Amino acid sequence: MAATKPKHELDHEFSELYRAHLRDVYSYAYYRVGNHHDAEDLTTQTFLQAYRHFERAQRESRGRPLRPWLIRIAHNLAANHFRDRSRKPQTNIDDTTVLSAVHTTEDLVEGRDELKRILEGVQQLPGDRREALIMRFALGMDNREIARALGRSDGATKVLIHRAIKQLEEIVSAT
Amino acid sequence: MTESATPDFESLLRRALAPIEPPTGLSQRLESKFEQMTGAAADELESWELEAIADPRNWARLAYAGGVVVAGAGAAGGLMLLRARAKAKQQGNPVKRLLRR
Numbered sequence: 001m002a003a004t005k006p007k008h009e010l011d012h013e014f015s016e017l018y019r020a021h022l023r024d025v026y027s028y029a030y031y032r033v034g035n036h037h038d039a040e041d042l043t044t045q046t047f048l049q050a051y052r053h054f055e056r057a058q059r060e061s062r063g064r065p066l067r068p069w070l071i072r073i074a075h076n077l078a079a080n081h082f083r084d085r086s087r088k089p090q091t092n093i094d095d096t097t098v099l100s101a102v103h104t105t106e107d108l109v110e111g112r113d114e115l116k117r118i119l120e121g122v123q124q125l126p127g128d129r130r131e132a133l134i135m136r137f138a139l140g141m142d143n144r145e146i147a148r149a150l151g152r153s154d155g156a157t158k159v160l161i162h163r164a165i166k167q168l169e170e171i172v173s174a175t
Numbered sequence: 176m177t178e179s180a181t182p183d184f185e186s187l188l189r190r191a192l193a194p195i196e197p198p199t200g201l202s203q204r205l206e207s208k209f210e211q212m213t214g215a216a217a218d219e220l221e222s223w224e225l226e227a228i229a230d231p232r233n234w235a236r237l238a239y240a241g242g243v244v245v246a247g248a249g250a251a252g253g254l255m256l257l258r259a260r261a262k263a264k265q266q267g268n269p270v271k272r273l274l275r276r
Contacts, residue, residue, distance in 0.1 A: 043205075
């Protein structure tokens, strides 16, 4: 049987995990639910769930990064969020918040309309393709991490991302 | 296989899906929730332990949880338990015993 870590050590490690990935989980939640209020709620629930199962996750990860696990928790909670409350993902992410908060003035002048069309296109993609793109481009996850978060093989994930980008290009060029 | 034939599009996509900074207060709110949870868990554990000590059915579990399974003590405890059971069997059900009096 594996030795149990002291509580304070676990808490310290969890605190590091949480600080390192708060922005990732929040970004994922925001792009899934489309508003800050629900994104904050989803982020809180994700970390509370993670806290409860942290020791086991650490043991079973055998040193692999825990970010895919966190994103998987957020992914499942987001699915519950839409199912339980019979809500659908908002089709319009609050574009003004995203565009003004994270882009430079130059970006805004040069390509605001284009970025807006891309964001709208992302919302039109099927769920698994949209999530894969959020993980890749908003969170910077590699194929292996995305595969673990989505519970797919590395190969299937590579194909999923490739198709998602192709479909998005078609959507954007058609508008 | 590259993910797109047009790297420009990927760069636009990266800009469109830029990471979102969490609200400033979120981090503090979360940390305070974790503190509440750890505090509540510690209180719960403490009161559970006190209650559990009084209940012989939990003795084995407590010993396991504390990692204090000493073979000699276990054997002695087991012997005491067997003796207590044998004595209880001899004496019978306490209600019946009262009725017999």
